[in-house]
Each structure stands twice: as C-alpha cells, then as structure tokens.
Amino acid sequence: MNSFDLKLPSPLQELQEALLADASVQVLVKRDDLIHPEISGNKWRKLKYNIAKARNEGYAGIVTFGGAYSNHLFALASLGRMAGIRTVGVVRGDELTPASSPTLKHCTEQGMELHFVERGEYRNKEKGVYFSKLVTQEARLLLVPEGGSNALALPGVAEIIDECEAGRKVPDWYVVAAGTGGTAAGLLSRGRNVMAVAALKGADFLRDEIAKWPETATGTLDLQTAYHFGGYGKYNAELLTFIKQFEDRHQIPLEQVYTGKMFYGLFDLIKRGYFAKGSTLMAVHTGGLQGKLKL
Numbered sequence: 001m002n003s004f005d006l007k008l009p010s011p012l013q014e015l016q017e018a019l020l021a022d023a024s025v026q027v028l029v030k031r032d033d034l035i036h037p038e039i040s041g042n043k044w045r046k047l048k049y050n051i052a053k054a055r056n057e058g059y060a061g062i063v064t065f066g067g068a069y070s071n072h073l074f075a076l077a078s079l080g081r082m083a084g085i086r087t088v089g090v091v092r093g094d095e096l097t098p099a100s101s102p103t104l105k106h107c108t109e110q111g112m113e114l115h116f117v118e119r120g121e122y123r124n125k126e127k128g129v130y131f132s133k134l135v136t137q138e139a140r141l142l143l144v145p146e147g148g149s150n151a152l153a154l155p156g157v158a159e160i161i162d163e164c165e166a167g168r169k170v171p172d173w174y175v176v177a178a179g180t181g182g183t184a185a186g187l188l189s190r191g192r193n194v195m196a197v198a199a200l201k202g203a204d205f206l207r208d209e210i211a212k213w214p215e216t217a218t219g220t221l222d223l224q225t226a227y228h229f230g231g232y233g234k235y236n237a238e239l240l241t242f243i244k245q246f247e248d249r250h251q252i253p254l255e256q257v258y259t260g261k262m263f264y265g266l267f268d269l270i271k272r273g274y275f276a277k278g279s280t281l282m283a284v285h286t287g288g289l290q291g292k293l294k295l
C-alpha cells in the first residue's frame with residue numbers, strides 16, 4: 001500500500017506564538033497535508049482500506065460521487081491511477097463537462113471516468129440510475145460514498161492517532177474540520193475527545209450523522225457550528241486575512257473551505273479562554289490544498 005511515495009507518518013509541527021503562550025495551551029498540527037501533493041490528507045486516510053478492499057476482493061474498480069470541486073474525487077483519481085485501479089466519478093450537475101473546473105480536469109487527466117448527473121437524480125445517487133447501471137449491470141465496482149466516509153474509512157482515520165501519540169501523551173482534544181463528519185468519526189472511534197469545526201451552515205445534523213457509527217460511542221464530540229462563514233465553500237475577507245496571517249506566522253498553507261475555518265474557529269475559541277490552561281490541542285490539517293483560492 002505504501003508504494004505511492006506517501007510521506008507517512010506525516011510530520012507534527014508545534015505552533016509557537018504569544019497568544020498560545022498567554023492562554024497556556026499547546027497546539028500541535030498534524031501535517032496530513034504533506035502526505036502527498038495530490039492525495040489530500042484525510043482523503044488518503046479514508047480511501048486507504050477502500051483501495052485495499054477493491055484490490056484484494058477483485059473489484060473492477062471504484063465508483064464514487066462528488067461535486068465539481070470535490071477533494072475526494074481529486075484524490076481518488078490520482079490514487080486510482082497510481083494503484084492501477086479503474087475509477088468512476090458521478091458528478092453533481094448535468095450542465096458540467098470535464099473542463100468545468102480544475103478538479104474535474106485533473107480527474108479526467110488521471111483517467112477517471114466522469115458521469116454528470118442532474119441534481120435531483122444526484123440526491124438519490126446511491127439508489128439511482130447511475131448506481132444500478134454502473135454497479136449492478138456493468139461490472140463489480142466498489143461503491144464508496146460521497147466524501148469517502150464509510151465503515152472502512154474509520155480505521156484509516158484512526159491511524160492518525162497512532163502517529164500522533166507515538167511517544168507522547170494523549171492530547172486533550174483532537175481538532176478537525178468537518179464536512180460529512182467521517183474524519184471526526186474515525187477519531188472518536190478510538191475514544192478520543194474530538195472538536196469538529198463544521199465547514200457548512202446548519203451543521204447540527206452532523207451530531208446524528210456521526211452518532212450513526214456505533215464505533216464513535218466511546219469518544220466525546222464537541223461540534224462547533226458557528227464558523228461556517230455563510231455556508232459550504234463560502235468565505236469573506238476576514239477569513240482570507242486570517243489565512244494569510246496564519247500562513248505568514250507558521251508557514252503552513254490553509255485553504256478557505258475546510259482548514260481555514262477550522263483554524264479560525266480554534267484560534268477564536270483559544271482567545272475566548274475556551275480551553276483549560278495546560279491543554280494540548282492536536283489540530284489535524286486535513287489537506288485540501290488543491291482547492292485553495294489563488295490570492
């Protein structure tokens with residue numbers, strides 16, 4: 001599995017700045033963004049055992065779903081090419097083409113087959129026409145849900161914990177950006193305390209989504225829903241300024257969809273004295289830099 005030139009374990013980087021010293025909290029960043037330039041942090045973690053299953057059980061390939069800017073599609077396309085596994089992407093929006101976004105261009109270049117489906121149909125994707133045509137009739141394709149969050153994603157994500165805690169104590173909190181909540185679920189599955197900063201608006205439903213995984217029952221979830229900046233993919237000047245300043249201080253690139261919001265929320269909570277003095281916070285950089293806005 002590790003023939004792909006992946007940087008594992010990914011580095012751990014401690015943030016040094018006065019704000020953290022004043023608040024007496026230690027922030028460590030798990031640099032999963034450095035795992036691979038194309039296979040973004042948590043998407044590698046979630047795909048690892050799915051790819052292994054497709055290989056070991058003789059599947060003809062993997063079919064999955066996403067939008068025109070999906071980090072998941074982007075990562076799977078590269079991984080499929082590198083592993084020699086056929087990949088099929090079902091994309092939301094029948095008005096789109098393989099040239100509609102840099103992400104879709106990349107997927108096409110990597111050899112992913114793209115199918116563009118009308119939005120109403122996409123909503124029923126797992127039951128819909130494309131699913132039956134692609135999976136049942138045509139060939140044995142392994143179905144991986146949108147965002148890559150399935151039962152096989154959890155043990156892959158949990159390996160972050162093994163890497164972070166090798167030779168050090170259990171952090172008080174893992175902090176992670178949340179879209180589907182699969183990454184948070186993987187960390188919770190090991191009984192850790194997990195703060196999930198939602199990248200989308202009205203994210204209270206994520207609590208139930210995450211609780212659907214029985215494995216998560218042992219961990220403690222702190223779901224932060226106030227740092228969405230207007231909704232999924234939305235941002236404003238304040239967020240972009242935060243990202244720029246963070247990058248200048250720490251030489252860690254962030255993007256505006258997930259990790260920028262996560263670090264913004266984390267720093268805001270630290271400023272407000274949310275964390276007990278002496279806390280160790282393990283912020284997981286989940287990657288996604290392919291979608292970074294060019295400023």
Ligand SMILES: *Cc1c(COP(=O)(O)O)cnc(C)c1O
Pocket residue numbers: 040042043071072147149177178179180181182183184258259286287288289
């Ligand atoms: C997909 C993604 C997430 C969201 O992960 P979930 O497991 O869906 O919650 C977070 N950060 C980045 C960079 C992502 O690409």
